[in-house]
Amino acid sequence: MSLTSRFASIRNGDSVDFSKVPVVPIEDFRSSILKMAAAKHRLCALFSQATDDRAPAGLLAVLADDIGGRLYLAASQPAASYPTLTPELPQAHLFEREIHESSGVLPEGHPWLKPVRRALADKTPFFQEQGEEVHEVAVGPIHAGIIEPGHFRFQCHGETVHHLEIQLGYQHRGAERLLSAGPDRRSMAVAESICGDTAIAHAWAHCMIREALAGASVSLRDEALRAVVLEVERLSNHIGDLGAISNDIGYLPATAYFGRMRGDFLNMLMLVSGNRYGKGMLQPGGAAFDIPDGMRAQMIETVRRSVTQVKEVADMFFGEPSVISRLEETGTVSMKVCEDLGLVGVCARAAGLDRDVRQDHPFGLYRFRHIPVIKLDSGDVFARAMVRFLEAQRSLEFLNALLENLPEASAGSPCGTPAGNRLSVSLIEGWRGEVCHVAKTGRDGRFEWYKVIDPSFHNWIGLAMALRGGEISDFPLSNKSFNLSYAGHDL
Amino acid sequence: MIDIIKNRIKQGYRTSKFPEEDPGLPERFRGRPVIQPELCGSGCAACVEACPTAALEKGKNGLLTLDLGRCLFCTECTAACPEGAVSFTKDHRLAASRREDLLVTGNEAKLAETLGEEMKRLFGRSLKLRQVSAGGCSACEAELTALGNVVFDLGRFGIQFVASPRHADGLVITGPVTRNMSEALRIAYEAVPSPRLVIAVGACGISGGPFIGSEDHLGGAASVVPVDLFIPGCPPHPVTMLDGLLRLLGRLKEDRVGGQDRRVVPD
Numbered sequence: 001m002s003l004t005s006r007f008a009s010i011r012n013g014d015s016v017d018f019s020k021v022p023v024v025p026i027e028d029f030r031s032s033i034l035k036m037a038a039a040k041h042r043l044c045a046l047f048s049q050a051t052d053d054r055a056p057a058g059l060l061a062v063l064a065d066d067i068g069g070r071l072y073l074a075a076s077q078p079a080a081s082y083p084t085l086t087p088e089l090p091q092a093h094l095f096e097r098e099i100h101e102s103s104g105v106l107p108e109g110h111p112w113l114k115p116v117r118r119a120l121a122d123k124t125p126f127f128q129e130q131g132e133e134v135h136e137v138a139v140g141p142i143h144a145g146i147i148e149p150g151h152f153r154f155q156c157h158g159e160t161v162h163h164l165e166i167q168l169g170y171q172h173r174g175a176e177r178l179l180s181a182g183p184d185r186r187s188m189a190v191a192e193s194i195c196g197d198t199a200i201a202h203a204w205a206h207c208m209i210r211e212a213l214a215g216a217s218v219s220l221r222d223e224a225l226r227a228v229v230l231e232v233e234r235l236s237n238h239i240g241d242l243g244a245i246s247n248d249i250g251y252l253p254a255t256a257y258f259g260r261m262r263g264d265f266l267n268m269l270m271l272v273s274g275n276r277y278g279k280g281m282l283q284p285g286g287a288a289f290d291i292p293d294g295m296r297a298q299m300i301e302t303v304r305r306s307v308t309q310v311k312e313v314a315d316m317f318f319g320e321p322s323v324i325s326r327l328e329e330t331g332t333v334s335m336k337v338c339e340d341l342g343l344v345g346v347c348a349r350a351a352g353l354d355r356d357v358r359q360d361h362p363f364g365l366y367r368f369r370h371i372p373v374i375k376l377d378s379g380d381v382f383a384r385a386m387v388r389f390l391e392a393q394r395s396l397e398f399l400n401a402l403l404e405n406l407p408e409a410s411a412g413s414p415c416g417t418p419a420g421n422r423l424s425v426s427l428i429e430g431w432r433g434e435v436c437h438v439a440k441t442g443r444d445g446r447f448e449w450y451k452v453i454d455p456s457f458h459n460w461i462g463l464a465m466a467l468r469g470g471e472i473s474d475f476p477l478s479n480k481s482f483n484l485s486y487a488g489h490d491l
Numbered sequence: 492m493i494d495i496i497k498n499r500i501k502q503g504y505r506t507s508k509f510p511e512e513d514p515g516l517p518e519r520f521r522g523r524p525v526i527q528p529e530l531c532g533s534g535c536a537a538c539v540e541a542c543p544t545a546a547l548e549k550g551k552n553g554l555l556t557l558d559l560g561r562c563l564f565c566t567e568c569t570a571a572c573p574e575g576a577v578s579f580t581k582d583h584r585l586a587a588s589r590r591e592d593l594l595v596t597g598n599e600a601k602l603a604e605t606l607g608e609e610m611k612r613l614f615g616r617s618l619k620l621r622q623v624s625a626g627g628c629s630a631c632e633a634e635l636t637a638l639g640n641v642v643f644d645l646g647r648f649g650i651q652f653v654a655s656p657r658h659a660d661g662l663v664i665t666g667p668v669t670r671n672m673s674e675a676l677r678i679a680y681e682a683v684p685s686p687r688l689v690i691a692v693g694a695c696g697i698s699g700g701p702f703i704g705s706e707d708h709l710g711g712a713a714s715v716v717p718v719d720l721f722i723p724g725c726p727p728h729p730v731t732m733l734d735g736l737l738r739l740l741g742r743l744k745e746d747r748v749g750g751q752d753r754r755v756v757p758d
Contacts, residue, residue, distance in 0.1 A: 117671075118671075119671075120671055120674070141672065141675050142623055142675055142679055144654035144655070145622075145652075145654065146622040146624075146632050146635050146636045146652055147624065147632065148624045148627065148629055148632065149623075149624055149625070149672055149675065169671055170625075170626075170669060170671045170672045170675070171624075171626050171627075171666070171669060171671075171672070172626075172669055172670075172671055172707050173626050173666075173667060173669055173702045173705055173707050173708050174702065174705035174706065174707035174708070175702070177705065177707075178701075178702065178704070178705055185540070185541060185542070185543050185567065186543035186544065186701060188543070189543040189544065189563055189565065189700075189701035189725075190701050190702070192701070193628045193630070193695070193700065193701045193702070193725070194628065195628055195629060196627070196628035196629040196630025196631070196632075196633065196726065197629050197630065197633060199628075199630065240633075253495055253498065253499060256502075256640070256641050257498070257502055259637075259640040259641065260502075260505050260640060260641050260642055262637075262640075263637065263640065263642055266637075267517075270516075270517055270519070270520060270728075271517045271519065272519070273519065274517075274519035274520050274521045274564075274566075275521070275564070275725075276634070276726075276728065277630045277633075277726065279563070279565065279630075279725060280563075280564075280565045280566055288566060289519065312498060312501070313498065316494055316495060316498050319494070485629060486629075487626070487627065487628045487629055490669075
């Protein structure tokens with residue numbers, strides 16, 4: 001029996017009858033995952049299907065074949081415990097903590113089985129070093145800027161960071177539970193508020209789930225509109241991050257100019273959707289707002305102007321030797337670490353991983369129009385900044401070409417109600433990386449459970465690794481270069 | 492260096508003329524909503540049923556009330572109403588001093604009042620604020636950050652975000668106040684010296700917004716601390732925030748829209 005035959009296989013944005021998903025004993029489930037991972041399949045999601053926090057519960061895994069563009073699904077029979085995957089498969093570390101927290105299922109032998117979202121940080125133990133001149137620095141939950149809350153605990157020797165532990169959960173609002181109660185009139189609003197700077201990617205992921213389960217198709221025009229706003233969202237964040245990075249190193253001209261240009265893209269979302277974050281733009285079945293010709297011309301003008309302006313400021317920024325010397329070899333994560341820990345998005349590509357949902361599991365318009373994947377190999381703050389600049393340029397080119405040739409308006413079919421007892425997975429390449437939604441309907445077509453994996457869920461551990469052996473004073477800059485979401489992680 | 496100077500000259504002056512001039516928001520911007528009761532059909536509750544956050548309510552008298560504190564300024568109600576009884580204007584002014592002032596029944600808005608004489612004397616020309624996100628999705632936080640950029644340039648009004656609550660005159664709270672943040676928020680509030688202000692920003696910060704009903708949060712800033720200014724939106728536009736702050740400090744000379752009354756927009 002071939003390995004993949006132990007899994008149900010679907011493409012991104014498809015749905016499958018749940019009875020086609022193999023349900024195997026937990027031992028087989030575990031060993032199949034390890035074998036798939038050894039064959040270069042990536043863990044997109046691993047969670048319990050429990051609807052309350054009492055074990056036993058069945059687990060479900062989604063593995064991605066990024067080369068073949070397929071997703072593999074398998075479920076386990078209900079179990080109260082199983083031998084942990086984490087030591088053999090480090091990318092499972094946080095998934096297993098979440099499983100234990102949400103369902104009580106015990107991953108036996110997990111090296112650090114702490115709460116993820118539900119308990120307060122000061123009630124949980126932290127890894128501690130002992131010794132002369134070793135000291136501990138605790139930061140948060142409230143930080144010194146306009147930023148979301150989280151707790152960071154550093155084990156330091158002088159200025160050198162030996163270990164950073166990141167404890168989140170302060171932002172937990174119960175988003176998954178509210179989504180599981182749907183689909184209903186508030187589902188879209190919740191999806192758009194999982195992580196406000198990624199409202200469009202999460203909205204799209206939710207729409208794709210709804211459309212897959214209902215068997216609805218989206219018109220080409222609406223697919224194009226979605227791609228337009230997703231790339232504008234990427235631009236606003238990438239440009240904003242470049243400004244924030246320049247602020248953290250005290251290079252203020254670039255902070256001011258990138259900061260203003262970020263506004264140009266937020267204003268473009270406002271122009272189209274009436275909201276600077278694109279909330280309300282997407283709806284199951286299509287897009288809520290069209291781009292009429294006058295608006296299209298206005299957007300093309302902004303895009304063209306931005307091509308020049310972004311490059312001018314970026315040339316100034318990256319052309320400054322003192323900027324480069326501050327960014328290079330700061331906060332480095334190797335490709336091996338990224339691969340082992342399953343990092344996604346900008347962080348992974350900055351370390352040389354060829355990983356982008358738009359290429360690997362194309363969805364919507366990206367099935368027909370491609371966008372080149374940018375990757376660098378140094379894995380440091382410089383690489384993460386440069387990847388953002390290069391991706392911003394590719395997004396501008398993509399927008400310019402797409403807005404010049406928007407597909408003709410055509411009637412899409414309205415999205416109906418989901419079919420019963422089906423499971424669907426949607427992956428969207430948000431600006432931070434892979435946004436993953438997985439949902440299953442009960443017999444009545446309502447969700448039985450709904451899981452959300454924001455790219456930050458994969459990537460926070462990357463920030464901790466980037467700090468190892470570095471100086472504690474590099475933390476703000478490294479943190480900014482990852483710019484991960486607390487709310488997206490905490491849900 | 493010469494490149495930096497050349498680039499600086501090219502960038503020009505970018506600060507918005509607001510509040511002296513109209514903010515010039517685009518056509519699709521959804522600002523202060525207006526209810527036209529004469530258009531609202533009896534027996535129809537399509538808007539009420541469509542609203543994601545139950546911001547709309549139809550009373551026994553058949554009159555609609557829209558709670559700006561819950562409103563996400565989405566288009567569900569306007570799309571659902573066959574008569575166009577609910578609509579959004581381009582008016583960016585939304586901030587109010589009291590929770591009940593956020594209830595809209597027609598074409599009125601009870602906008603924020605200026606602080607009392609003593610508070611105005613203390614904070615009118617220099618206001619330092621500490622921001623606390625207590626479950627905010629980062630959209631409100633991002634717009635608060637945007638207030639500091641060259642376009643909105645909050646500093647020109649003497650308003651500034653500071654790092655420590657002990658240096659602050661007040662808190663700006665975003666998010667529905669998650670259970671896991673409630674203690675930290677209380678501690679931050681206690682750390683701000685009296686007299687102090689509290690400003691609740693966004694639907695979440697006022698009511699819980701899209702997360703209303705979840706047991707993982709307390710339902711907004713007012714559940715933990717007394718609030719002096721409510722700024723609705725999901726997220727509020729930076730000019731809506733700026734308008735609220737300037738109104739609170741009595742720094743707006745004249746209302747450009749409406750006219751007669753500085754606080755109440757007439758029917």
